[in-house]
Amino acid sequence: xxxxxxxxxxxxxxxxxxxxxxxxxxxxxxxxxxxxxxxxxxxxxxxxxxxxxxxxxxxxxxxxxxxxxxxxxxxxxxxxxxxxxxxxxxxxxxxxxxxxxxxxxxxxxxxxxxxxxxxxxxxxxxxxxxxxxxxxxxxxxxxxxxxxxxxxxxxxxxxxxxxxxxxxxxxxxxxxxxxxxxxxxxxxxxxxxxxxxxxxxxxxxxxxxxxxxxxxxxxxxxxxxxxxxxxxxxxxxxxxxxxxxxxxxxxxxxxxxxxxxxxxxxxxxxxxxxxxxxxxxxxxxxxxxxxxxxxxxxxxxxxxxxxxxxxxxxxxxxxxxxxxxxxxxxxxxxxxxxxxxxxxxxx
Amino acid sequence: xxxxxxxxxxxxxxxxxxxxxxxxxxxxxxxxxxxxxxxxxxxxxxxxxxxxxxxxxxxxxxxxxxxxxxxxxxxxxxxxxxxxxxxxxxxxxxxxxxxxxxxxxxxxxxxxxxxxxxxxxxxxxxxxxxxxxxxxxxxxxxxxxxxxxxxxxxxxxxxxxxxxxxxxxxxxxxxxxxxxxxxxxxxxxxxxxxxxxxxxxxxxxxxxxxxxxxxxxxxxxxxxxxxxxxxxxxxxxxxxxxxxxxxxxxxxxxxxxxxxxxxxxxxxxxxxxxxxxxxxxxxxxxxxxxxxxxxxxxxxxxxxxxxxxxxxxxxxxxxxxxxxxxxxxxxxxxxxxxxxxxxxxxxxxxxxxxxxxxxxxxxxxxxxxxxxxxxxxxxxxxxxxxxxxxxxxxxxxxxxxxxxxxxxxxxxxxxxxxxxxxxxxxxxxxxxxxxx
Numbered sequence: 001x002x003x004x005x006x007x008x009x010x011x012x013x014x015x016x017x018x019x020x021x022x023x024x025x026x027x028x029x030x031x032x033x034x035x036x037x038x039x040x041x042x043x044x045x046x047x048x049x050x051x052x053x054x055x056x057x058x059x060x061x062x063x064x065x066x067x068x069x070x071x072x073x074x075x076x077x078x079x080x081x082x083x084x085x086x087x088x089x090x091x092x093x094x095x096x097x098x099x100x101x102x103x104x105x106x107x108x109x110x111x112x113x114x115x116x117x118x119x120x121x122x123x124x125x126x127x128x129x130x131x132x133x134x135x136x137x138x139x140x141x142x143x144x145x146x147x148x149x150x151x152x153x154x155x156x157x158x159x160x161x162x163x164x165x166x167x168x169x170x171x172x173x174x175x176x177x178x179x180x181x182x183x184x185x186x187x188x189x190x191x192x193x194x195x196x197x198x199x200x201x202x203x204x205x206x207x208x209x210x211x212x213x214x215x216x217x218x219x220x221x222x223x224x225x226x227x228x229x230x231x232x233x234x235x236x237x238x239x240x241x242x243x244x245x246x247x248x249x250x251x252x253x254x255x256x257x258x259x260x261x262x263x264x265x266x267x268x269x270x271x272x273x274x275x276x277x278x279x280x281x282x283x284x285x286x287x288x289x290x291x292x293x294x295x296x297x298x299x300x301x302x303x304x305x306x307x308x309x310x311x312x313x314x315x316x317x318x319x320x321x322x323x324x325x326x327x328x329x330x331x332x333x334x335x336x337x338x339x340x341x342x343x344x345x346x347x
Numbered sequence: 348x349x350x351x352x353x354x355x356x357x358x359x360x361x362x363x364x365x366x367x368x369x370x371x372x373x374x375x376x377x378x379x380x381x382x383x384x385x386x387x388x389x390x391x392x393x394x395x396x397x398x399x400x401x402x403x404x405x406x407x408x409x410x411x412x413x414x415x416x417x418x419x420x421x422x423x424x425x426x427x428x429x430x431x432x433x434x435x436x437x438x439x440x441x442x443x444x445x446x447x448x449x450x451x452x453x454x455x456x457x458x459x460x461x462x463x464x465x466x467x468x469x470x471x472x473x474x475x476x477x478x479x480x481x482x483x484x485x486x487x488x489x490x491x492x493x494x495x496x497x498x499x500x501x502x503x504x505x506x507x508x509x510x511x512x513x514x515x516x517x518x519x520x521x522x523x524x525x526x527x528x529x530x531x532x533x534x535x536x537x538x539x540x541x542x543x544x545x546x547x548x549x550x551x552x553x554x555x556x557x558x559x560x561x562x563x564x565x566x567x568x569x570x571x572x573x574x575x576x577x578x579x580x581x582x583x584x585x586x587x588x589x590x591x592x593x594x595x596x597x598x599x600x601x602x603x604x605x606x607x608x609x610x611x612x613x614x615x616x617x618x619x620x621x622x623x624x625x626x627x628x629x630x631x632x633x634x635x636x637x638x639x640x641x642x643x644x645x646x647x648x649x650x651x652x653x654x655x656x657x658x659x660x661x662x663x664x665x666x667x668x669x670x671x672x673x674x675x676x677x678x679x680x681x682x683x684x685x686x687x688x689x690x691x692x693x694x695x696x697x698x699x700x701x702x703x704x705x706x707x708x709x710x711x712x713x714x715x716x717x718x719x720x721x722x723x724x725x726x727x728x729x730x731x732x733x734x735x736x737x738x739x740x741x742x743x744x745x746x747x748x749x750x751x752x753x754x755x756x757x758x759x760x761x762x763x764x765x766x767x768x769x770x771x772x773x774x775x776x777x778x779x780x781x782x783x
Contacts, residue, residue, distance in 0.1 A: 143748055
């Protein structure tokens with residue numbers, strides 16, 4: 001989602017009408033972290049942006065009936081750029097994924113946590129960071145997190161990747177092929193001290209929930225997503241890829257739906273040919289698919305130098321390619337992988 | 348009075364054992380009885396007690412009670428039998444019941460009064476027989492027999508010896524009542540598909556008035572405290588008539604607290620026994636968080652002896668969270684002086700629902716109703732998350748997909764700093780929807 005869209009969405013949240021002011025007793029969190037308590041006044045529930053700080057002033061009625069006004073610092077005072085690299089190890093079949101994270105110089109806070117979902121994999125992490133991939137319990141696959149842990153653990157200040165800096169070393173290895181997933185990127189922030197819980201059923205409660213749900217910067221990344229069955233099953237992989245294209249890439253607006261439909265039909269035909277054991281036809285269809293993709297991004301075979309800030313804008317000779325470059329690279333990589341395995345089988 | 352007098356030639360002293368015999372010599376106006384309801388008829392002293400009147404169709408005393416019938420009898424008897432000398436009623440009692448089954452009879456069962464021919468009928472009649480002590484002016488005790496005739500409802504049969512307290516004849520009815528559709532429902536939700544059904548000989552009995560009641564079973568649902576003020580489930584119907592299928596459908600709306608509710612159904616206009624069924628109100632599938640070296644369980648009270656129940660996924664997440672938190676702190680160098688582990692306070696009761704920490708059946712302890720949220724100590728008490736580790740804890744919470752709220756309870760606008768804790772939504776917003 002672009003920053004503009006996110007800002008629009010946020011204003012949509014804040015523009016929701018709130019209840020009328022109500023006289024009551026309550027407490028206010030002051031900007032310096034102190035509290036003024038037992039205030040009797042008119043309270044107007046709602047969320048107000050503080051333009052000077054970028055924080056939100058949230059006024060709500062807590063469960064005990066008293067009012068509270070707290071400061072909510074969003075985790076989005078950051079300017080992240082996330083670049084993905086992936087390559088297959090020749091002998092092991094393992095795919096290595098590496099990420100470079102940059103926090104733009106306009107950011108006000110360090111980046112301190114990244115979260116996404118992968119099918120399988122073992123993460124590694126940069127110094128002073130941790131990486132964990134654990135079953136989510138609800139969503140299939142693993143919930144992958146990298147988070148910053150300061151040196152002085154017992155007096156930790158909100159640290160992480162400072163504005164203007166970049167960091168490599170976020171990596172994961174997997175036997176699964178790449179797909180695209182949204183990585184939630186969080187900035188450091190002050191912990192909100194809720195003065196009693198708000199009622200989520202209330203208007204302001206819903207607004208707070210919406211605010212919290214969007215409280216990260218979402219960026220796409222290539223992650224382990226397409227399982228490679230053992231024994232190798234080209235039809236299964238092609239079907240997974242088709243599903244990913246149809247359900248995920250279109251929803252993420254990383255490809256034009258009509259273009260996705262064209263690719264989808266070819267993928268379906270290739271999967272059907274693979275199911276029949278018609279390897280020659282599968283390879284021909286894969287070639288067609290890669291041709292379609294390369295028409296949008298001719299340079300996807302080139303090794304990324306990792307220094308371009310936004311590779312999604314690098315479609316050569318096209319002002320608006322029909323597929324995002326990262327998505328194109330992922331699809332091409334996966335198709336090339338299948339083709340190589342089929343070729344190896346034939347040999 | 349429409350009941351033809353019943354002739355009783357038995358000696359007054361033979362009453363109880365003669366019940367059945369009396370029944371056979373009772374003449375009843377069948378067409379009238381066929382229309383009669385099972386309601387109590389007036390008490391009657393038949394004309395055979397009137398010396399000067401041989402007309403068996405005459406009733407000499409009628410009243411709503413035996414005594415009243417006897418008093419009227421004295422008045423009537425004296426009016427046409429001056430020699431009767433009846434003066435005073437000083438006692439009436441109920442020696443017993445008699446009955447006879449319906450059928451065609453045209454014989455003169457008494458041989459005395461030229462009884463009319465009985466009409467065909469298929470109804471059953473129960474007769475309650477009493478005696479009254481009436482004093483004659485001579486001082487001699489006279490005991491007229493007093494009758495009360497009750498027609499049993501269509502298709503029913505009288506009891507061999509109905510209870511004097513129950514003149515309705517239906518004690519031995521073959522009506523039966525059943526309840527169906529029971530199961531479990533979540534707090535605040537509606538359980539549909541409940542039915543009460545009345546049958547007679549396993550066939551639907553339409554038009555039967557039924558009554559239902561509902562009650563919560565004390566100390567159920569994980570609440571070990573008093574039941575005063577406990578909200579009960581509500582039925583959509585409490586009384587009504589069965590339909591053509593003999594059934595009446597209704598719903599049960601569960602209250603916010605979990606617990607078992609017993610629904611009882613009875614017939615209003617006849618005896619059909621009673622049926623009961625239990626609705627289990629609560630969240631299914633909650634499992635207890637067992638003790639572990641990775642965390643400490645706190646907050647158990649006599650009022651709520653099981654305060655650490657969670658859904659499978661929530662339990663998995665908090666277990667991982669606790670293990671990650673403690674595991675990390677154990678690996679750092681130099682290691683902390685104390686074994687820092689999460690102190691896990693209230694999650695949910697064994698079946699969820701309102702977690703009324705103040706035993707009030709209300710929910711100041713919000714979001715602890717579905718086994719998806721848990722409180723973690725974060726104040727100055729032993730084992731609390733130190734202020735310096737709040738960031739670490741929050742990051743680990745995010746790692747497992749939980750949403751931590753650092754909660755400083757406010758009561759009446761005043762901060763209760765000593766009660767601060769992390770309220771952790773283990774499954775996101777889902778955990779925050781609790782019924783009031």
